[in-house]
Amino acid sequence: MVDAEVRVELKKGVADPEGKNVEKTLSLLGFEGIGAVSTIKIYHVQLDEPNERRALETLEDMCEKLLANPVIHNYSVKIL
């Protein structure tokens, strides 16, 4: 079993309402000097594939088919 992480983040320019809300709420809570807040999603995946290159290919395939929407997301995969 290999442990891998898939990182899915919004492309530049795509609205991130959750990030904006966190930003606003932090200010309301009294935190000062807050710049932009954005949210990123990580999927920690265990995969039964001893070959690292093939594991990475499988993970990229998962992103294309399920984990990321190529219109709005950038993704990256790494083996831990």
Add this chain to the structure above:
Amino acid sequence: MVDAEVRVELKKGVADPEGKNVEKTLSLLGFEGIGAVSTIKIYHVQLDEPNERRALETLEDMCEKLLANPVIHNYSVKIL
């Protein structure tokens, strides 16, 4: 402005229905050898605080007050 990342993940033993659903859907899509899938949330925060130690303290304070629920989440902060 410093760029920081706050990583919020579920504690061991806490149910992660989103991860479980991804796991099941990947299998239904034909992916084989999938072990556990779990989800992690990253908040990318820009902070106007030149002192790194104080920035980290502020970020931990944000976790305690808003970003994480100490009952179910572990969190970690890092300056990029």
